[in-house]
Structures are given as structure tokens and as C-alpha cells.
Amino acid sequence: FDGPCGICQHALTYRLCHLSHPPPVSPSGPVQVTKVNAEKERVSLRCMKALTSRGGVDAVSQQMASHPQYLESFLRTQHYILHMDGPLPLQYRHYIAIMAAAQHHCGYLVSLHSAQFLRVGGDPLWLQGLEAVPPRLQHLDQLNKVLAHQPWLTARSHIQALLKTGEQCWSLAELVQAVVLLAHCHSLSSFVFGSGTDADPVPLHIAPNGTPPGYCLCDAANGNVSAPPPLTTPSEHTTRRWVRAVGCGLYQTEYDIGQMIYSADPSRFITDPEFGYQEFARREEDHFQVFRVQDYSWEDHGFSLVNRLYSDIGHLLDDRFRSVTALPSSHGPDLKRAIWNYIHCMLGIRYDDYDYGEVNQLLEREMKLYIKSVACYPDATKIPLCPLPWAPLKPSERIHVNLLIMEARLQAELLYALRAITQYMIA
Template sequence: MIICTNKMEYPLRTQCQRVQKQVMVNSEKERVSLLFMKALVSRGSVDAVSQQMAPHPQYLESFLRTQHYILHMDGPLPLPYRHYIAIMAAARHHCNYLVYLHSAQFLRVGGDPLWLQGLEAAPPRLRLLDHINKVLAHQPWLTACSHIQTLLKSGEQCWSLAELVQAVVILAHCHSLCSFVFGCDTDSDFVPLSKSPNGTPPTFCPFDAANGNTNVPQLLAAPSEHITRRRSLDSSCDMVCLKERIQKSQEEREKREERLLQTQTLQQTDMEEEEEMICFADPSRFITDPDFCYQEFARREEDHFQVFRVQDYSWEDHGFSLVNRLYSDIGHLLDDRFRSVTTLPSLHSPDMKRAIWNYIHCVLGIRYDDYDYGEVNQLLERDLKLYIKAVACFPDATKTSVCPLSLTPIKTSERIHVNLLIMEARLQAELLYALRAITQYMIA
């Protein structure tokens, strides 16, 4: 008879736990490697945003699935329209990275290069989206039923309801992605900005923005020259989880491209350079009313804009069903993103995650009647509130001297998680405002 003593059990149990933990780590690395392999096969590269999200493979998978669906899968809008709408959305925050990325993809799917000369060169139907794009990006609480009516009843240039819903989803997706890009400093490879960043609130004070006090004049940056030389759209990042086969695939692809470039004619080279010049155009070409920016919702003197109460219109009870009915399956994909980000492993407690989410919605005019907002001040330090508000509401201002967020005391490992929460909370907020306006139009 064999008797297992406690002295034998504990080391064995500890060893088993270590093995299980190592298996989980390995499986997560395998999952990331598989996602990156798919990206290499489909696009020939791994974009910088995916690399930043790599520590959270479950969320990354959900994010990539949604992004691929709205930009490439079946839908009412043609592919060039989708990428041009993405350009318009990213331009509102002067997000060079996303503007250049979608400009290249716009040309790749057959878009007219002339449209990239500026918004005035785009078709009238796309220009009609400019106003709702501007409002959703900076002051989403202004989104009204009248905006929806204008788009749906514009004569020959009118939008269908299904087209408008897909356009709104793309706008909200790219606006919120700008927050992630700036929060993770992904846009740094494409600075300096050509002008004062749109979205920097007038008289913005970085030391007191969390509480709305503003005393420092807005910084005006000097215009810079356009970038015309060839640069990669993907930032270089050493990924430990990439295996040798991925590295070999990249090396082989680079060799093939090099051989191909050597055999190209002078005419083809000139066409590429001209195309690239268009891709690296100033994002301000795609916006109007550059002075329109985020304003403090809680400190407005006017009372005619009421607080958006989730009890009256929520994602779970209203937004999900509407968007899923008008744009098949997108509701499930978006819902999976919202659930994935709230279940990510983190050092933050569930209460702190909820505080971050509700604080973002609060500064965007959305309130929860059943939430004690005193917890926000208890759980979120002042510097963290400043960081969250800036990245969520005026992300492009975070790269100027009036908003030195690089000094914020957030660990690198936790910053990505906080930025994911900011992105998803902002995405849901914009969708709630837009879908509520669409609902009001439908029942009017």
C-alpha cells in the first residue's frame, strides 16, 4: 500500500500548476502566432496596431474579425467607399497612421486616386457624411434625428438606411481606433503634424483637464513639409512570439519584392512614387471646420442638450438589436468586442474597469442612474483621469507640449489594457448616439 504524504503532495501540486500555467502561456503564444501568420498571408505584413494588441490575443482576434468584416466582407457599401470613410474619420484627429494606411488600401481596392486630393474631390454622397463625421468625432451628443433625415432624403445623393448604418459603424470604429493609436504612440512615426491638432480644446490646461479647468492658450504648431519619401506603414516591433517560419516568410517576401522592383520599368516606378505621394497627403485635406473640437459636456452653460441616460437607450436593450437588424451580424461582432475587453486579465479590479468605462461615458454625456460616480474619484487617480479623458476626447492633442501624457505614471503593460478600455467605451458611446438618432428617425 502506497501512502502519499503531504510533503509529497505539495511539490507535485506546485509542479502541476506550473505545467498548466506554462501550457496556457504557450497556447496564447501559439494563438498570437497564428493570427500573425494569417495577417502575413492576407496582407503581407503585421500592422503596428495588431502588434500592440498582441498581449491580449483573445481580444485581438475579436478586434480583427470585426475590422475585417466592416472593411472587406459583404455589405451595402463598395470597398473604396469604406476605406474613404475610414480616411475621413481618421483625419478628424489628424491620425497620420490610419489616414496613410487606408489611403493605400483605398488605392489597392480600386479607388480613384483623384479622391485623395481632398474631400472636395470626393463624390457628393461621401461629402454628405462630413457633418455627422465631425459631430461623432468631437461632440457626439449633438447627433440628432435631423442629421439622419438629411442623409436619407438628399435626392439623388441620398443614402439607404443599411448604407448609413455601415458608414456610422466605420466612422465610430476609426474614431475610437485613433484613441488607441495615439494612446500607444503608434502615430509617432508619422509626426510632426502639419498644423495645430484638431481636437485640442481651446485654452486647454493639461494639469487640470480632468476637472475641466482650462487656462493655458492653445499651442499653434508651425506647418511642416509633407512626407514624400517611402516609409513603411507598419512600425518595427520585436515580437518574441513570432516563430522562425514567420520570420522566414517575411524574408522571402522581401527578397521577392526586391527582385520585382529590380525588374520594374521606369514608368511603373514613377507611378508608384506618384501614388505614394498621394497616400502621404496632409490629413487636413479631408476635413472641414477644423476649429470644431471637443467641448466640456458637464460644464456647458446651455441646458437644451440633455444627458443621455442608459436606462432610456442602452446597447443591450436597443442598440444591439437595431444595428444587427440593419447590418447583419455586426451586432454580434461588436458585442463580442465589448465583452472581450471587460474580461481581459489585468491588475485592475472589476470595479476599477467599470469606473474607467463609466468615466469615459460621463465625459461624453452618458450617465448610468444606478452607478455611484463617487467611485470614479475614489478608484481613479487624478493623473489617470487626465490620461483617460485626453485619449478618449482629444487624442491628437496628447502629442503636443500642452498635454505631456508621456509623463503619466502608467506601466507599459497596463497602458495597453487601459487604452483598449478607452477605445471600446468610446466606440460604444458613439454608436449609442448614432443609433438613438436613427431610431428616432424611424419612429418619427
């Protein structure tokens, strides 16, 4: 993937690293690959540090910047599903993101995508709530709710209801992109709450793709451009005035330095506020069977299906999963595997070849409580977030834990949704 300028769109791309700092030409081999990877990470980190210090990245990217190679993969995927070619119009994409984030009362993402929804020409009246949007988007609410809180309930009937013939039906390609957006924003809400990003404001002067307009990542890394205004909260002495977009419920705080901050109420996009996560393992209903990865896995089933119905997204998602599991950790790969499998287990997904006794051996009780809070009910308005234990952890390691939670949850939702789509297609 390359941005329009071939170098510096929203994502820090491999193309960026090679164009701005091409690796030396020499015989290939393990040593050379290691050197190239180290150089790539060094340049990516320098780009992110430059932009972060100049206020050129959003709060989520600033949190992830300690893992630049993962951040590159994350931004590339997010840019693709929100801004690149796809069956859904841009207004629909940002509104679906609003719907997904609202399920966890994630004000940061709801406000961010509300602002971007208006930037791409969205109807302000839609921001009044779901009752103001076309029936097609209203029909997506049930699938959104189920995937967010109890993904094991996702069934062929949900897919069939959305794809039925009629003026307000979805195409299969549109639905697949919508599912990817929902899962992406649900899991990102977990990261936002886990990292404390939800307390940050959403500035207007950040461009829709996450970097200041005309701001080149390569130039930022090399220090060749003047810095944009910093993303600091305006001081109490700064003059401000409140502005409400007529009829849409989106508020702007406008400051005399030219900065405006959006805020929106997530509750207006929720139709069933009482619906939430329930313990899968304690359910008495016998018709909710465990999802066995040996029967339907990302590698053997989900990847090929989503990549066929939504071109290239499978490769981008797969790169995210590989990037997060490849991040170095002082606690070793067994702990990362325990976190991943524990999250999937809470969502009804089991691995026949894994000894789940390792979860209790490797994860302290406080760590399990934290993981469960972030993964299953990150909405801080309902259950206070248990603090992340392991005080000696470096900030980058704490971020690593939250990234693992986000990606494991993302894959779990995709597995349930894609399995339901597969069942619909073969029925």
C-alpha cells in the same frame, strides 16, 4: 467568421485555433471550458508572436498582441467592416475611414487607408480632399465631425438629411455601415495616439487585410514558412526616391529593397478645423440632456438595431466589448468599470445605478487627465498627450488601459448614432 481559406484571413479566428490545434474531446464542464480557453489563448498568442517577429502584422496589431483573445475579436470586426459583404463599395469604406481618422489628424490611419483606397481601385483625385469626392460623401462630413468631437449633438436631423430622397441620398443600410466605420476609426485613432503608433510608417508591402499575401497564420505559428521582409524602417544608407501620385497628394517613399511607405496630409479632409471637443458637463445650454443608459442601452436597444440593419455586426461588436472587459487586470474590475464610466460621463452618458464617487476614489488625477486626452482630444497637434501614470504598470496593462478607452468611446459614439437612427425610424 472564416477567411476565404477557412483558416487564415485577416482575423485570428476561433476556427483557426480549432483547426490547427483541436481541443481534446472530453465531457464538457467548467474545468474543460477553462482548459479550452487557455489553449485557445496560448495558440493565438503563438500565432501573433510568430507574425510579429517576422514582421507580418501592422503596428496596431503588434501593440495589441499582448492580449491575443481581444486582438482576435478586434481583427475579426475590422476585417468584416472593411472587406466582407456589405452595402458600401470598398472604395467608399476606405475613404470614410480616411475622413474619420483625419478628424483627429491621425496620419498613420489616413496614410494606411489612402494606400488601401488606391489598392481597391479608388480614384486618386479623391485624395485631393473632400471637394473632389461625390456629394454623398461630402454630406457625411457633418455627421463625421459631430460624432468625432461632440457626439451628444448627433440628432435625428443628421440622419434625415442623409436619407432624404434624391440621387445623392444614402440608404439606411449604407448609413449604418458608414456610422460603424466612423465610430471604429475615431476610437482607433485614440488608441493609435495613446500607444504611440502614429509615429510608425505605413509600408506598402503589407497586404490590404494586414498580413503578407499568401501568408498563413497557422503556418506562421508552426514555423513552416519562410519569413517575409521585416517591417523595419530602411536604413539611412538605403537608396530612396520620392514619388507623388499625380494630383492626389499622397506621397510614396520608395526604397531599393522594394518597400514603399505612404504618407498623406490629414488636413485636406477636414472642413472645420476649429470644431473640437467641449466640456459636456459645463455646457450652459439646457437642451443638451444627459444620455441615460437606462433609457437607451447597447444591450437592450443598440445591439438589436445595428444587427438588424447590418447583418452580424452587432455580434462582432458585442464580442469586442465583452472581450475588453474580460481581460485580466491586477487592479480589479472596479477600476475597469471606473475608466469605462468616466469616459462615458465625459461624453454625456450616465448610469443611474453607478456611484460616480468611485471614479475619484479609484482614478488618480494624472490618470484622469490621460484618459481624457486620449478619449476626447487625441490629436497631438493641438494638446500634448499627458503621459500615462502608474509607472509600475506592465506594458500589457498600459495597452489594456488604451483598449478600454478605445472600446468605451466606440460604444458611446454608436449609442448616440443608433439612438438618432431609432428616432428617425419611429418619427
